[in-house]
Amino acid sequence: MASPGFWDVALSAVALMLVAEGLLPFVSPPSWRRIFERALEMSDGQIRFLGLVSVVCGMTMLLLFWG
Numbered sequence: 001m002a003s004p005g006f007w008d009v010a011l012s013a014v015a016l017m018l019v020a021e022g023l024l025p026f027v028s029p030p031s032w033r034r035i036f037e038r039a040l041e042m043s044d045g046q047i048r049f050l051g052l053v054s055v056v057c058g059m060t061m062l063l064l065f066w067g
Contacts, residue, residue, distance in 0.1 A: 004012075025032040039047070 024035070042050075
């Protein structure tokens with residue numbers, strides 16, 4: 001059996017991200033709304049830092065599980 005191509009893996013990753021992103025608003029809309037309201041109160045620098053942490057964690061996980 002051939003290994004999956006780039007687009008198969010990329011689309012699978014996007015699909016999993018959409019599932020993960022949709023769980024909280026589906027299960028608990030009030031909690032999601034509170035989290036979103038708190039995010040709106042954050043400064044651009046805080047949001048950028050959270051984005052950086054997310055990227056670093058994701059890259060680390062990729063290196064651990066695929067490397």
